[in-house]
Amino acid sequence: MVIEIERKFLVTSDAYKKEAFKKAHIIQGFLCTHKDRTVRVRIKEENGFITVKGISSDDGLSRFEWEKEISKHEAESLLDLCEPTIIDKIRYEVQVGSHIFEIDEFLSENEGLVIAEVELKQESEVVMKPEWLGEEVTGNLKYYNSQLSIKPFKQWR
Template identity: 55%
Template sequence: MSLEIERKFLVNNTEFKKLAYQQNTLKQGYLNTDKSRTVRVRIQDNKAYLTVKGKSNKSGTTRFEWEKEITISDAENLLLLCEESIIEKTRFLVKNDHLIFEVDEFYGDNNGLIIAEIELNSENESFHKPNWLGKEVTGDSKYYNSNLSKNPFKNWAL
């Protein structure tokens, strides 16, 4: 069990891909998307996880997170029980000084959406903002993956 402290941003361009030191394919679904807690099933390359996240604090930066590795077979079976649509994306890891940006490029119903997250050690920790980083959307629940599964990017009026 731990607290997750992160900030979330839209991405202006694909320069981050040249800087990425790793990329992974992710497929995930939600067994529960209640505002007080979400329960997620994720397959990331050749590993799978069950994750429970609590409600975000007022600023949207911090929340409880519990994660357990499960078998791929269990994850595939649990994905069949998930709510609405499944999220599919490629995650790029980009070093930023001593921190790491996780940049998600979405596919399927969320095609065209790219979001960067950075996990921090404290809510007030400062960090360098690369030029490919766009508008901050920390705390904007429409960008939570659990909400993207219910109201995908393709349905948004831009």
């Protein structure tokens, strides 16, 4: 069993783009968006993945995660079975101190939303916060990708 520990933040500027050491296009959909579990299909550049995530802890910091690499062709076939809406985003990776922030710039139905995530080894870990990091939204369900597929950012206004 793998437990994922991460914090999520809104992003206040595009300054992270100059600091990024990696950039990738990601398309993903959800086969299941049940509140106790999600099953995600993802294409990241030329690779496919299927991921199962469990229910989050009360504070939203940690949850079970299992991921397996599959072929891009298999992922494309599974995307056809996914619930609407497909998530389309550009992911930037930025090193800040000893951590790597993954900043997702959402496109399509979620355009205008930018979220940074940082994975931790333990919940009490201290994270250096870059100047472009805004409000923490860890545990706020509406910012989960599975929920953005149900109620996209463009529908919030």
